[in-house]
Amino acid sequence: MSSTFARGGTSSQRPARAHLPESAPPPLVSVVLTGRNDGYGGDFVGRFIRTLRFNHQHLRERGVPHEFVFIEWAPRSGVPLLAEVVLGELPELDPGVCSWFVVDPAYQSALSLNPRLEYMEFAAKNVGIRRARGRFILTSNCDVVLGREVLERLAKAELDDGKIYRALRLDLKLGADYGALSWDVLEDIRNVEGRVGRLKPPLMTGGAGDFILADRLTYLRLQGFNEVYRLTRFGLDANFLVKAHSAGVPIEDIGGPVYHINHAGSYRLSRRMYAGREAEAPYGDTRWPAFAVVYDNPPTWGLALAPARHLSHRCWRLEFSWSAVPPMVGLKGIATARPSTPVATRAL
């Protein structure tokens, strides 16, 4: 067992560093994103390109050394790869700032314990976490625009190791034509859907899948997101924060929001559709004890052992191999969450 924050884990093995693209010096931050060319939520590609262009432009303007680690999870057959579409549209995303991993669709069927679950978002993000090179890793989503304060913190590199940073998510109203994204559009309170909440300590959950920033070692110590409970994608982000809190990792508000471009099919909009038949939801059942349990991922988490085939410069395909698939059932990998235990007392 290579568990780092694993409860009762005794091994001192470090997780294997899987197929990291080695060339340029490591950036300050790796932004891990996942998606595929399936029209998710309507014009997925359009939303993604606008968001990616905005984030890349503002990171570059502020001189933040960064890379985007994109996981194209289980792409549909018969349509072009998202990598081809996006990289064609954004020539400014030179290979130095972008790594792309296309994951064989067989992994979705081999990993999933819920036939209704359409997309294993957090297993995909784990693939990116294991392959990211940055000193810090930000797991986010393709339609999440970084706010001004977040960019400033990154620009000043005012970030501590051993800490998790969260940002409040503001949903931009559905259906509005935002055109090219600008600060005027993003920071106009009239464009925000619903009331503006706040992140509540200690866990600071709520849209966590849109922004979790931590140094790479902390992500690796926490073993990424839960890969034992593979029945849902709902609550796995909160479950990661529960594990972090349980392991004594402080969780802090970074000080400003990120903006989510709302779309049809988002959990926020579609949860009412599945009220009373939660088990049928394509994002998995929401009724699981995400706040009460922690996990100890298998050492191969993040498809560490998946063979990578080079497709083009900085673009790889992770071929299917049973050796990369964790056991179907790993009951010892689920345990009760405990109140804060200092990281230092855990076996690393």
Next chain:
Amino acid sequence: MIRRLVHRVLRLFGLVSARRHERLARELEAVSKKYSQAKEASKAWEKRARQHSELQVHLKSAQVALKEANQQTRRLERANAGGDRKLKVLQGRLGDVDLLRRTLPGTDRELSMARDHLMAIEAKLDILEGAANVLDLRTRRHVIPTSG
């Protein structure tokens, strides 16, 4: 003799001598006086008799009240004895409550732990159920239907 005869004749006509009249008037007055006195005495006795009756009624009420008071006293004594017993029981229970209060945080922790374990078991059961469903689907795909 004649004088006596005259008196008798006069008496027949309702006449008496002045001296006799005077004597009779005095006697009448005395009798009237005695009658008045007797009447007053009678009234006084009547009053006393009434007062006596009233006193007897009061006495009876007082006796009843006394009886009730005695009964109440006995009841109170019994209640007092019962109260003492209950007080002792309550004091005993107060000790139990103190003991419970001391053990409550521990029990609360144990309950919380049990609840957490239950949730972990629930998550594990979800995993087992999911795995069984997946294996079932995979098996069905590979089973060749046989016709009887």
